[in-house]
Amino acid sequence: MSTLLEVVLWVLLIWSALIVVVTAVLMTVDARRKRRIQDDAVTFPRMPPLSEKIGDSTFTVYTYGRDLFAAMLAEIRGAEREIFLESYIWKGDAVGEEFKRAVIEAAERGVRVHVIFDSFANFVVKRSFKRFPAPVNVLRYPFFNPWILVLRLRKTGRDHRKILVVDGKVGFVGGYNIGADYASKWRDTHLRIEGPLTWELNNAFVDFWNLHRKRGTAELPDPGAVQWEPRVRAHRNAPIHLSFPIRNMYLDAIDRASSTIAITQAYFIPDGDILAALLRAARRGVDVRVLVPEVSNHVLADWLSRGLYSQLLRGGVKILLFQGAMVHAKTATIDGRWSTIGTANIDRLSLTGNYEINAEIVDEGIAALMDEIFANDSTAARELTLEEWTSRRWRARFSEAVLVPLRPLL
Structure with a gap:
């Protein structure tokens, strides 16, 4: 028993060291990348209010x-x-x-x-x-x-x-x-x-x-x-009361989807329930699209998100990578009827951690506006294919695997 415990402790120690090393390397590379970016290089398609x-x-x-x-x-x-x-x-x-x-x-x-x-x-x-x-x-x-x-x-x-x-x-x-x-x-x-x-x-x-x-x-x-x-509600997370209605709002809306789901997120690290709900929607024929920055301002969040791309792509979810700027929106539109705009990312910190607020709107007029905005943003995005993703380098796969234990924290 003591030998088994020692092995487990050594594995945990080595894995922890790998997490530290991989995180340090990623952050160093990202810092150098940011220093190379010029302010005038930031462009994206704009729309009036x-x-x-x-x-x-x-x-x-x-x-x-x-x-x-x-x-x-x-x-x-x-x-x-x-x-x-x-x-x-x-x-x-x-x-x-x-x-x-x-x-x-x-x-x-x-x-x-x-x-x-x-x-x-x-x-x-x-x-x-x-x-x-x-x-x-x-x-x-x-x-x-x-x-x-x-x-x-x-x-x-x-x-x-x-x-x-x-x-x-x-x-x-x-x-x-x-x-x-x-x-x-x-x-x-x-x-x-x-x-x-x-x-x-x-x-x-x-x-x-x-x-x-x-x-x-x-x-x-x-x-x-x-x-x-009844068509408009502001859902509010209150950690002090362990109250997180925004997560339930998303789960309920995704389960109702019958034709389209369009999600825009700065940091997309869905938990097991939301991931499963999106995959179920795709299996029943819903056109599920998730638009995220190809490179965000938080490199660790990017890599934790990428660790889910294989499941999403194989399950029929389309991933759109926004180019030229940081997309920080936290929005979704479903079936041309339901929309949400707010402060919560689809990640652990926002959905079961921070004080957040999201407006939930059930209205075809608002949904049409949000679909128009999503279509405009999509002109500045490229679709990640399963073929491209499965051909990524082994170093990327290794880094994604090492960082998996951090996913529940972010």
Whole structure:
């Protein structure tokens, strides 16, 4: 028994060492690649904002950062009563400074301003930028979560959400963080809601603020919805409550698919249930397409995702590799009826880890917009074939196999 235990320990030790070595090599190669890339090399097809109405609310989809930031800043500068702004990353660059000035100026003219950002994600942002004058109410989601000490990983999630709500009348949600690179160098997707259905985002912000506010900080009022609209819901992951409805939303929608599934993801590392659901859909004749960056900003996520490509391709799922830019969108459309736009990636961190928010919309008009956007993005992507994938080098296969144990962590 002791000999067997020693063998197991040695295998674990060797495998751990291989993971460290492979990870270090991949990150070194990726760092060199990034240094070679010139800013003017970033290109991708762009589309203007697209709008549709659902009931008394107008939904607008943004796929270009400059358009989105202009719209967000216009709402902040026109605010009369209240601003709720939550961002995972808020860079201290020119774009970040413009947003900071806008919310400070709003507070100075009497608008109630509440701001939330994640301390870990903004660790490298200079401290002075993260300080706001007293009129601005700030919640810094803490850098360290004590649940990590007892290995309760599902309660240690980051605040990965991106929300803006102005006067309870206009709201924004999606994948865009705040920063200059996101304005023109990243391909992402954000949703604007104008009208009574903005309540979905307003309520999400209020609940998060009241749950995490410091002792002595005033609660935000929690008004009920003025309108019930079954076609639109904002699903929210709450790690502290071990509540992860976005994953169930995806599973339910994929199981219903009868003709098409179009998924766009920055980091695509589906768990066993979602992978199986996609493969079942492909087997029953659904045209399943997954669009991901050929090379993302997180090399380790790329390699963990590639470890699933063989199963996906053999199962009939089409993989489209986006070229020329980082695609960071977190969207999906099914059967020309169902769509989701939000902050959650299809990976462990987002679906069973972080605080996330995704709008679920059952509407043919919105789905048509999303299908149009997917088709436009596909013009900048190449389809990965099974023949190409099976002919990859042995070093790639080796690296994928070594990194498999990290998949549940990301």
